[in-house]
Amino acid sequence: MQNALELVYWIPLLPLLGFLINGLGRRYLSKSLISIIGCSVIFASFILSCWVFMEVKGGNSHVAEYFNFISVGKLIIPFAFQVDALSSLFLLIITGVGFIIHVYSTSYMKEEKPEHFGRYFSFLNLFIFSMLLLVMGANYVIMFMGWEGVGLCSYLLIGYWFKNNDFNKAANKAFIMNRIGDLGFLIAVFWLIAKTGTVTYADVFANVSKLNSTDATVITLLLFIGAAGKSAQIPLYTWLPDAMAGPTPVSALIHAATMVTAGIYMIARSNVLYSLSPLSMNVVAVVGLATAILAATIALKQNDIKKVLAYSTVSQLGFMFLALGVGAYSAAVFHVMTHAFFKALLFLAAGSLIHAMSGEQDICNMGGLSKKIKITYITFLIGCIAIAGIPPFSGFFSKDAILLSAFENNKILYVVALFGAGLTAFYMFRLLFVAFTGNFRGTEEQRHNVHESPASMTIPLIVLAILSIIGGFVGIPEVFMQGGEKLNEFLAPVIPLKTEHLVSQATELSLMGLSTATGVAAVVFAWFFFRNYKRSEAGGLGKILENKWYVDELYGKIIVNPLNKLGDFFNSVFEGRVIDSIVNGVGKVVNYTSRQLRLLQSGQVGNYILLMVLSMVLIFVLQFFLRK
Amino acid sequence: MPVNYYIFLSIALFCIGIAGVLTRRNAIIIFMCIEIMLNAVNLMLVAFSKMHHLKNAAVDATAGSDGQIFVFFIMVVAAAEVSVGLAIIVMMYRNIHSVDVNFLNRLKH
Amino acid sequence: MVPVLLILIPLLTGLTAFFIKNERSVRSWVLFSSLITLVISLLGFTILKEEKYLQHQSDWMMAFNSSFSVKLDGMGQLLCLLTALAYPLIFWATWRVSYKKANNFFALMLLAQAGLMGVFLAMDALLFYFFWELALIPMYFLCSLWGGEKRIQVTFKFFIYTFVGSLLMLIGILYVYAQTADHSFDINSFYKVTLSGKQQGFLFWLFFIAFAVKMPIFPFHTWQPDTYEQAPTATTMVLSGVMVKMGVFGIFRWLLPVLPIASFQWGDIVTSLAVTGMIYASLIAMRQNDLKRLVAYSSIAHLGLMCAAIFAENKSSMQGVMIQMFNHGINIIGLWIVVEIIERRYGTRKISELGGLAQKAPALAILLVIIALANIALPLTNAFAGEFLMFNGLLNSAVTKYYVWFTAFAGLSIILAAVYMLNMIRKVFYGDTNIITETATDITLNEKLALGVIVILIFWMGVYPQGLLNITNEITDSILKKADILPMLPKY
Incomplete structure (x- = not known):
């Protein structure tokens, strides 16, 4: 017989499968089928958890590594599960109570439409999967x-x-x-x-x-x-x-x-x-x-x-x-x-x-x-x-x-x-x-x-x-x-x-x-x-x-509202009036200068010649003074 | 005669030319002023050429002759300019019935 | 061979596309071209892995010692793959959008792709600059000819920002060129050049402003929300999915290795700007009513984190930035596709005018929720590994004294990101329907497939990020080695 501890990956995998089947098939499966799938995967997990629980009872523990999730330089984070006394106890609680609640849900939620019923069970299964991941992670x-x-x-x-x-x-x-x-x-x-x-x-x-x-x-x-x-x-x-x-x-x-x-x-x-x-x-x-x-x-x-x-x-x-x-x-x-x-x-x-x-x-x-x-x-x-x-x-x-x-x-x-x-x-x-x-x-x-x-x-x-x-x-x-x-x-x-x-x-x-x-x-x-x-x-x-000691109101006053106000301030005032006006200012200065400079281009030949002469004189003068 | 006189005369002529170009509006007069300026330059070139020749004749018999040759070139260019310029002025007169350069501000638009 | 093909195929097919007048055929043509590019970039990973296929050098402007030198290294592979992947997705998802003069539109899109590929492949500074501009210029036209109402004004702003940046970078490149021993634009000459701390100091800002505008980093960012809002969505996808990575990429390839001392000296200031920008953009995103602007500001916040992580200068942060460049591209293209679908189908992108879409369009809602959760880096989605590594790198940074503060403030954006994304989902998808959304219909199979591809990528990269990390492992090592200032300045 295979050791249960080698099979631990099935414990979270089963609810994940249930999630996928129920989630993708929620429009096609009947309500009873959805309930059966949703509950049975959890039950299977529960059985496996019991088995695992028996195995770790004597102080056993097991770490199963599957692949390297992240390995960068010296930091290595493996995708690994660990089952020991603490996690196996939680496994039992999660899958056991989880199963009972799944069963209860089948009739509590029976008035929902089939697709919403499927959605509900897929979410529940996903939850069990995540929770198992939480307690099983190594x-x-x-x-x-x-x-x-x-x-x-x-x-x-x-x-x-x-x-x-x-x-x-x-x-x-x-x-x-x-x-x-x-x-x-x-x-x-x-x-x-x-x-x-x-x-x-x-x-x-x-x-x-x-x-x-x-x-x-x-x-x-x-x-x-x-x-x-x-x-x-x-x-x-x-x-x-x-x-x-x-x-x-x-x-x-x-x-x-x-x-x-x-x-x-x-x-x-x-x-x-x-x-x-x-x-x-x-x-x-x-x-x-x-x-x-x-x-x-x-x-x-x-x-x-x-x-x-x-x-x-x-x-x-x-x-x-x-x-x-x-x-x-x-x-x-x-x-x-x-x-x-x-x-x-x-x-x-x-x-x-x-x-x-x-x-x-x-x-x-x-x-x-x-x-x-x-x-x-x-x-x-x-x-x-x-x-x-x-x-x-x-x-x-x-x-x-x-x-x-x-x-x-x-x-x-x-x-x-x-x-x-x-x-x-x-x-x-x-x-x-x-x-x-x-x-x-x-x-x-x-x-x-x-x-x-x-x-x-x-x-x-x-x-x-x-x-x-x-x-x-x-x-x-x-x-x-x-x-x-x-x-x-x-x-x-x-x-x-x-x-x-x-x-x-x-x-x-x-x-x-x-x-x-x-x-x-x-x-x-x-x-x-x-x-x-x-x-x-x-x-x-x-x-x-x-009124619950008015804590919600307090949080609203001291955290939520100020943050929203700050966001509004940034959005409508700072962003537009400060940063944008600097950027647009650059554009405006260029525009303004060119508009002023345009006036020089009067189209009058005389003006052009006058400018030409003046600049020539200027160049002569400058050259005369600047030359060492 | 010292070269200074020629220089002063040349500068005077040049300034008269500039003043004329800047102040007059009649295209023909402006044209004449430009000619004055060109000739002021010519005068200067000839004067310097002579001065140069006198100084270096002993060493080089042709010293300074390039300045005088240059003057010929300028005269040729000026003649060509006159023919083109007068043609433009004639065309201008035909079009706008005036030789006033202040009407020539189409570049503005 | 591979890199040359990656540049040439979009370039040539793009030029050809100008002459295909029939709209349907030009669409098929560009989709076909982008798929070929994708296949080639995938080949670069798999069959044609040997060195000889992955680089190419030929004469270009020998007078300045500049050659047409391209190479597909780890970082290039990742970004070229992103570019190659993004284009077919974009063309596919916007298949139904019609453009005036479609041939010009698609031709310009492909030219931009050629430019992008060139930027990621160039091993020569002048070539890099050439492609940088080649990528930008089609963007100006795309925004100003096919954009929204305020396009002229907005493109003008975009133009001022990016062009000033580009010019400063050109000055920087020319200056470094003048200082190289062999007067060459080759990347290795650039890496070997020795510059004093003072020279590096001003060169740093010449380069950094160009890259910061592109990313964008606060306060160089205001072009972005406007441009994203006004540009046609396909262009926005290219801009935000791929083009903003040019800035990050530029820092990696040109800034850190060439100017290590300045990167260290200015690191704190740059990181502060980046972190400020993260909070700032997140707060603004919380108050946005326009879907496009919301996504734009969220992108600013994410890019801020990348910038901060780069200047943490360690292996973890750099690897994080590398894979995040890829993953952010995937996610944000997904978000844009959704925004595009919403705007096209329901005629508005005002959050306040929408609501209750989950009842009418459940498939769209599910796909969006997944993409949005990836965007806020939930574990087992693609962005988690990247953000994890970046934050880890930031906290473990050895080059700054303020690492705790940077990490704590940057971390606030994790919370704020959840606030604005979830509020968006709540207001757009949940709640009751209104007049606009009452008659809404769900998305078509085509759109499902496009978003489905993105969702598959999200989970694939989320569960096994190591695959991406392996690609860039070597290149980050070599960048870190070049950026390491310890041997240069014993006193640090």
């Missing part, structure tokens, strides 16, 4: 290819309903904000090349001694700018909530489960570099935590169900960055995994809810749905419990790992993070209670049409719900089970294990108790306030939160 350049590729797919899918101009603007915003981050990433890569002469992970990490601390800080901070762009951290987070303009499965796949975690992957991958720079680590931790709190506060007052989930994603990503910043890389990866499960679940359940409500997204117009759409309700509830961090659901273990690492690092970080966790539980259950309990607040027509979604939508929900419940056990702490923390062990070849525990088991247990209590308390509060929700006008702080 060097930063291949990662960057995937990095920009997923950005592109995100752009295409956010603007999938391209007739709506607001959606297109959101798509542009996503792409451009990502590009800001990408620039940071690129410069970091160039810096690495300057100092180590290579971009291949293995060589870079072997050569870290060539980096002094300034270099390490600059590189890691620049990389973090890239990560902040892609993973929606302060100050580049505002695109993600707007990105909810895309179809809901897209939000689940790209803007919750996979693409936005690319930043976490990148930092976890570069953990060797980050460990060199405590300053960068602190920046990552503080920015992550600040984002987590900021986004959580905004989520408190949002009424669009997808917007709440989007801010919750931003907030959860902030927690992951906090974990990275305090050096708990594997905790961050753990949270990526569980978050992929429960956030995909929440989004898909929200999609099912929106479907049931005939496209309504405002939770103020819902209510009392718990009995009418049971499966959706229960799965949504599971998702909420998981994200709120209530044991033994998956979110509890991963969030707890993060809180514990924060506690070990700095008590203040821990307290703020705990507050954030409480907020998370509060706003998620607010969402749940407002949407599902109380009285129905929609129109009569909506009430009439409320229905449970078909099996192809509910089965993915159930699968993800099960994963959200049990997904946490791969990282169950040692205090509960001998030989726990399997995930850390698995990731050990890429992310060095932390040997000693800084806190005692008793402290660890009491911390868990505290966080659980916070979560439960927040849920109770939410129940108290929102079980019978009535719409009311927000004032004071509420209004600020509703």
Whole structure:
């Protein structure tokens, strides 16, 4: 039997083929054929990924080089894939969750025209391809290819309903904000090349001694700018909530489960570099935590169900960055995994809810749905419990790992993070209670049409719900089970294990108790306030939160408008009045002089002779005086 | 007689010629002025030629004769010029019924 | 043999084209001629690779020690291939455009091609200058006879700019010629000439202004948007796809190796100009309402990066510029084809008057999006490798102290490029249709094929840029060696 690791190139190649077939044949293939092709390539990739996962379990890793992408002088950038523990875990998440979401999409999008249906699936496949490229690349350049590729797919899918101009603007915003981050990433890569002469992970990490601390800080901070762009951290987070303009499965796949975690992957991958720079680590931790709190506060007052989930994603990503910043890389990866499960679940359940409500997204117009759409309700509830961090659901273990690492690092970080966790539980259950309990607040027509979604939508929900419940056990702490923390062990070849525990088991247990209590308390509060929700006008702080701290307006005022004004100034004033008038001035001077000189050519013979005589006299005089 | 007198006379003649060309509008008079200028030059040439001959006769019997030969050439050219020029003036008179050069400003357009 | 054919075929077929009065036959004739040229330039890569086929020398003006010396080296191969590739594409894509006196139009186009080939092949300074003008003069006529409403005014500006540049360069060439040991225009004599730092300093500007106008570099650029806007689109494609590369090429072949010290001394100033121009042009492009002007300003920004990268003087940046010259040509011709299609079919090129074309013309939309993404250097499209190498070279430059600033500011244009390209796509293709675009139809098979060729090239060069990099590997080494000032000035 051939070694699976030799076949890794098929993992991204299959989705690419799916993209090409669906993309080129979208006018000729039937919808069912498109769905089959779109889903089966991902499923095949998933099977291969499982196989690869089994192969690398024992600490194997494999680098497959195909050809030299760029080779200039001493700089050689091979087109190479690397599969090891970290990338294989991401492969599983991407292809696994990706497959589930593909299946879900087949019925969520079934009202689209066949050609648009084909377009949708080809974009999804392309996205999976780019994402796989991102995690499988054996060097930063291949990662960057995937990095920009997923950005592109995100752009295409956010603007999938391209007739709506607001959606297109959101798509542009996503792409451009990502590009800001990408620039940071690129410069970091160039810096690495300057100092180590290579971009291949293995060589870079072997050569870290060539980096002094300034270099390490600059590189890691620049990389973090890239990560902040892609993973929606302060100050580049505002695109993600707007990105909810895309179809809901897209939000689940790209803007919750996979693409936005690319930043976490990148930092976890570069953990060797980050460990060199405590300053960068602190920046990552503080920015992550600040984002987590900021986004959580905004989520408190949002009424669009997808917007709440989007801010919750931003907030959860902030927690992951906090974990990275305090050096708990594997905790961050753990949270990526569980978050992929429960956030995909929440989004898909929200999609099912929106479907049931005939496209309504405002939770103020819902209510009392718990009995009418049971499966959706229960799965949504599971998702909420998981994200709120209530044991033994998956979110509890991963969030707890993060809180514990924060506690070990700095008590203040821990307290703020705990507050954030409480907020998370509060706003998620607010969402749940407002949407599902109380009285129905929609129109009569909506009430009439409320229905449970078909099996192809509910089965993915159930699968993800099960994963959200049990997904946490791969990282169950040692205090509960001998030989726990399997995930850390698995990731050990890429992310060095932390040997000693800084806190005692008793402290660890009491911390868990505290966080659980916070979560439960927040849920109770939410129940108290929102079980019978009535719409009311927000004032004071509420209004600020509703308007997202006016960050978008601020960016518009201090960045976008001045740039546009500058562009206008250059275009209409500088270009025309300054540069052109210099050039045209040259022409005008020539024109003017010749017009004046023309007057000499009067046509009067006498004048000519007079001039002739005068010039002769002049020449004589000059010659007389100038001759030495 | 010193050569200076000839030079002064020649310059005077030349200036009269220039003044005439510049100030008069009648084509024939301008023409005559040009002739005066030419003859001023001729006079100068002859004068210098004589001076040269007197100085170098001992060494070279033909010294300075080239100047006098030159004068002949100029006279021939002047004669040719007169024939052509007068013909032009006649044509001009036929066309515009005047010999005033100020009417000859067609070059302007 | 190959280089002579590359020049002679367009020249002769161009002259013949003057006498073919039938419009259809003259079109076929020039397309045929350009395809032959393409085949020959491809042969230069493959079958006729040996040295003896790739160079030619014969007497020309022996009185001045100037000979007809042409050679197809790596850089020439790349640019001749671009020229040879561009022409059939242009003729094909503009097959439907009708011109008054088509025979003269196409004849002039081919003459310009002969000039371009000559510029890229000449190994003699006087010959270089000769072809430089041969390429430009047909352009003046093409713009002023077949251009838009404001053509006279605009061609006048174009003329002032380029002619002043050319004349300054001629003075420079003559000066260097006078300083050569054997009083020869041969390129090797030019390379061997020794000039003091002061002499190089003023010669640098004589040459550089000519090249900067051509590229164009801020602030010598204002002819470009106007000319691109007013010139017939086929001419614009030649101008922006191929002719602007003459400037870059000139720096590589004549400026850096002949005047290395001055290139080092003035490098910072030139790079600052280039980087300023990048930001400046990108900001203006953001506010354009005219598709042609938008593409023009985007081209200025891209050429600015190339100029900055050249003066970073290292292997990475130079190789990046080399392949970017080719790839930028491909991309921008693609963009012009799209603009041309839009203008011809829908009667306007005002962005504000268009919208919703993606519904009516999906094929056009897809092809344009791919080309536009290539234009903003998305990975796996052709421009990525070039920009990557150029930025990398800029940051790793050893000849300037300000490399971080240059890279950071130049990098801003990456973001701005995304802004203006995506906004253009959004306003023209997305959204709802309006009166103008309601009745729009999709592109024909012919147009799909022309754009398809470009898209294939985009992906091919994007996935495997090494193929192009190999072509120019040797020549960049030799240029770098000649431009290296370390042996001359020990103190640096």
